[in-house]
Amino acid sequence: MTDARVLDADVGVVGAGPAGMVASARLAAAGLSVVVLDEGQRAGGQIFRQLPGGAPHPARGAEPPSHARGDTLLAAFADRDVTLRRGATVWDARPGRLWFEQDGASWLLRCRRIVLAPGAYDRCVPFPGWTLPGVVTAGALQVMVRGFGVVPGQRALVAGSGPLLLPTVTALTGAGVEVVAALEASSRWRALRALGGVLGNGGRRREAAWYARRLLGAGVRLRWGWTVFACEGDGRVQRAVIGKVDRDGRPRRDTARTIEVDVVGAGFGLVPSIELGLRLGCAARFVAARGGHCLVVDGAQRTSVPEVLAAGEICGVGGAEVAMAEGDVVAGTILHELRGIAPPAAAGRRAAAERRAADRLLAAFAPLPGLHELATPATIVCRCEDVTLQQARDAAALHGTSARAIKLGCRAGMGPCQARICGPSLQALAAGRPDQPMDLPVVQLPVRPVTTATILAAPAG
Amino acid sequence: MVETADLVVVGGGIVGCSVVHQLARLLPNTTRIVLVDRGPIAGATSGSSMGHLMVTPDDAAAYALTIASVRLWRDLQQRRGGFHYQATGALYLADTDADVAMLPVLRDQFVARGDSAELLDARQLRDLEPGLAPDLQAATFYPGDAVVLPMLACGVMLREAQAACPGLVVRPDCAVLGFDRDGDRLAAVRTAQGTIATRTVVNATGVWAPDLAELLGQPRLPIFPRAGNLAITGHHGTPVRTQLLEVSYLRFAHGAAAVDPTRTDDRGGHAVNVQPQSNGSCLIGSTRQFRGMDRTLNRELLHRSLLRAQRYAPGLAAAPIVRTWVGLRPYAIDKQPLIGPWPPVPGLWIAAGHEGLGITLGPITGRLLAQQIAGVPCDVDPTPYLPARFCA
Ligand SMILES: Cc1cc2nc3c(=O)[nH]c(=O)nc-3n(C[C@H](O)[C@H](O)[C@H](O)COP(=O)(O)OP(=O)(O)OC[C@H]3O[C@@H](n4cnc5c(N)ncnc54)[C@H](O)[C@@H]3O)c2cc1C
């Protein structure tokens, strides 16, 4: 049975990833009451993911140097007077109010400031066979291995684009899985441009070197300008067709070859999780290299809505260093606003520098339009509603070429994921306008699925 | 070069699509029809509605109109399909003594129209729908109703129309901004994508029909937005297979509105309408409130409608809600749709004002209007629906 509960705090933080942890630890240290809400069962977010029960990772040393930072952060987080609510799903918000469901109960958090640090989710690029069991996103594969200690198969293919392929590979090799191929769709030349973002930044340099050693040690060679064309198998994935792509990501079919695998991690970058921001009325803009629509923030990490701040991937995909630096700025801004403590200028400068470095790095991995040619007319584009590319194209041809029109014309994006999975690719695929920014999704209550009982028991705010 | 058309239909909702669909089948296949909508096809009210094809027995004329339209829907399903048609029937429920007393009355109304409906006792009800609240003692089951997915139906109609009439042009994202006149008559439609010379225009813009009338220099039509909240559950299987309605729905939705639609302090009301979808999700409605064009969710009304829905189908309490939204029903002041010519402007036709029955009535509306435009006899007497009743 659900019953109404109300909490009060100075600050309500959504997301216990690097951004949310840094912000809340500092705020709590300064004596503010902070409540952190996270859907997951542990703090750490996507990167400093802990096993259930907070047990140390089985393969010690299987984590890159940046994770030492994560351990310190987690320890500090545990000491502070921060209330972390695990398994808490935020499903509605307005300035000063966060509604969430936890263990089947319906809660309201009333707070003077809201900090949005909900991270990002995987970008899917549909290709034939991407819905076969055994084919998962690179992120989900990491969650399985690093979050649940599950060993998903024996022979893996990792394909996609962007820095996250590396932790996916090392997570698998660390768990004893053979990585048969690791394919980066971007060309080596395009990646060279990113070197500026890596070499100029000590942390990233060490991180890159660590990954290079791990891959070498495991005998995995990263192939640039390659990707997965298709996955095949009887009831689950048994084979993958891989091949080269041209500069724009278009498959070069003449290079196709088949390899035997039993698990595939496909990760084509991340998409900022902005739904809560949109629900709150925060302004957003489209930045392709940062993953799509991002919340607009000023130098103090304030959104366009008073008393709502944001940090980390929600402001554009940038990685954990950016997230932590921005979390620090958020804390400074709130301490200034609520306690009159002048914010350290260095924090803002550091966040801006991290952002610039990340932008340079990620520019090399901005979504390649040609990858949309991987899908055939029969390929499913919306897995919630089983919509094929052909159906989506027919919808675009008749109903209109906006994401909303396509959705109306074929139901794509109307299922439980509310277009989180198919949305980022749908418009480019169906309307054939790969460079067109997608229209901003309309977010309605609830931001995440919750039961009727939770909605009914929600305390009035 | 100015584009020319024999006919321009403004509004790509269910009504505009049905009008085009029927025109394409009735007029010569060389006719040049242009359908314009300022947004996507089915992007306004028709894309935010439940697709209940509802036969209403309480009044002879309404019965004739709804049954004729539901038959056209069935024909379309047999010919084409592709819009998630489900012949679920409708189960009318009640939980107050007064409403329980209405159940046999409703059955008798269907029977009096030569149709059939069944009064179910507690045991029959349980056999039909084991997921209903165990204390319910009776219900009326009408087998003739069905459910469709309106957005997909719009697409199916337009594709069939294109096949019948190759000159048909469907133009989304193309707002009508004004009109040119040639004396009394219409001369052209000015749109966001250029001018279309035409002598015949159909106003099928739902709640915006008064605005379009104004663009033509005509008085605003007495059509008012009546907001409705809906919620949809995930694909987790529905607690019921039949579409559920409170018997009070008919009175609530189609009876005299208790409030003046121009008032701004309407607190609104609701009657349960639970609609299982073919993909295992469930739509939960339905509320009604006059508050202008405001499409923000009324949380209090949503709560009331969820509570009531749960009272009949307790399994809904545990169902995850994935989305809620608000649609605006085009409510005509005398509760009858406007279908026919607008005499003060020769060449101007209207098809609008269907409130909560526009999906049901789309096909017959298209047909009556197309028959009037083509000058052939109408399937159903169009007199009660002629817009001329609102000419000063
Ligand atoms: C699956 C995945 C794996 C990744 N792996 C790596 C990696 O190995 N190495 C690397 O450098 N980077 C990795 N990243 C990138 C990484 O997410 C970022 O660099 C960094 O973690 C961003 O920090 P953040 O604080 O913005 O968000 P996150 O770390 O993503 O934290 C956000 C938190 O908010 C919670 N949340 C979101 N929405 C809600 C809601 N509505 N209600 C309640 N809680 C909510 C989430 O559960 C999550 O714990 C990964 C990203 C993803 C998506």
Ligand SMILES: Cc1cc2nc3c(=O)[nH]c(=O)nc-3n(C[C@H](O)[C@H](O)[C@H](O)COP(=O)(O)OP(=O)(O)OC[C@H]3O[C@@H](n4cnc5c(N)ncnc54)[C@H](O)[C@@H]3O)c2cc1C
């Ligand atoms: C919550 C809810 C539930 C409902 N459930 C049912 C049900 O179960 N069964 C049923 O039969 N009915 C139901 N209805 C009613 C039904 O949805 C409506 O009666 C019907 O959709 C009206 O269709 P329409 O084509 O007139 O309007 P719309 O679908 O609104 O179409 C009008 C179109 O005109 C366009 N337009 C407006 N102005 C311009 C302009 N200047 N230039 C170009 N284009 C313009 C708009 O963009 C719009 O697409 C429901 C309605 C709601 C809100």
